[in-house]
Amino acid sequence: MEICRTKSDIRTAVKQWRAAGESVGLVPTMGFLHEGHLTLVRAAKEACDRVIVTIFVNPTQFGEAADLDAYPRDEARDFALLEAEGVDAVFCPSVDEMYPADTQTTVVTERLEKMLMGELRPGHFKGVCTVVTKLFNIAQADRAFFGEKDYQQLLVIKTMVRDLDIPIEITGVPTVREVDGLAMSSRNVRLTPDDRKAALILNKALAFADYEVSDGRTASELEEAVRAFIAKEPRAQIESVDVRDAATLEEVTGQITAPVVILLAARFGDVLLIDQRVADPT
Incomplete structure (x- = not known):
């Protein structure tokens, strides 16, 4: 399993796979993986020749710094889980790698941004759309896999891909639950x-x-x-x-x-x- 910390590293890996005629699946995550994430990985492996998982706690989708700081992280554990699943590459960039100091462009789905969770958490979906667009452009995957638990997020991403003519297929995967019914998170x-x-x-x-x-x-x-x-x-x-x-x-x-x-x-x-x-x- 390749661990790529820069955009150039993951692009090099994808270029090699493309040259061999292989399809590429992408599973964007913020890490601290659980069975729900691994279900997305398995769906990607079933559908694609190669699978990339991204691990990036995206600061632009958090409204409060305290929530960002409290988000759980365990990179070594995540790597072990992904290697056991046969993932081909992990893209785990730094904040500076994803957002250079002079970054000024964002992506917004105007109507969905203001609905429901978007109203509760202003700017959240702008952060999601921006980082996911960047990940799509960096990885150049054929398909991307997202959980249906984040229903509005899934619809936002599908709308963004449609409106911006991004050449990637979005696949929703049913919510995975604990034995007692709690949605995994x-x-x-x-x-x-x-x-x-x-x-x-x-x-x-x-x-x-x-x-x-x-x-x-x-x-x-x-x-x-x-x-x-x-x-x-x-x-x-x-x-x-x-x-x-x-x-x-x-x-x-x-x-x-x-x-x-x-x-x-x-x-x-x-x-x-x-x-x-x-x-x-x-």
Whole structure:
């Protein structure tokens, strides 16, 4: 497994693979890998001849410096996991390598940037779009793999690729969960034992919403019912509960008649967790 710390190093590796007629898959991560990330790696290995995993804690998508500083990191552990999975190269640049001092260009999906999590975390998706565009340009992969848990992020990236005519195929991979149903996240290790137990309310709320969506409710009624369900857990600090069109994330008015995505965000202690599920009323 090659460990590439510069753009030129990873480009050299890709150039060699291209010369041999091999396809390239890309799995962007911020490290501290878990089974969810490894599922993306396996999907990439199944679909492509060569697989690159990127490890870069992107400062431009964090609103608060404290959250950035608290993000867990363990490079040696990550390398061992990826080597065991047969990854061909890891691109793990420094902040200076990705953002030279005179950097001034950003990428924004104007409407999606201001919706939902974008409203809660201003500038977050601008940071995501900018770094992912850079990674796509650096790696020149055929396909990139992202988890569906970050539903809005996945839609933002698909929209960006479409609008900017970036020649890469985006593949969404279903959410991977712990045995008890908690969506896997690098943030889970920061939960206290009590908050870890309380966080199970999110998956339970999604199961409740999936059941309720076929009962002829309106989107606003479903949002209220899910919010009330989560509120039964006193350790959950609800940030947002949204029921949106599954294809566009636009608001749904009136009775739900087409697939919707239920998007949840809640804090447990100082840890923000998100979860989602697509529900079809038919």
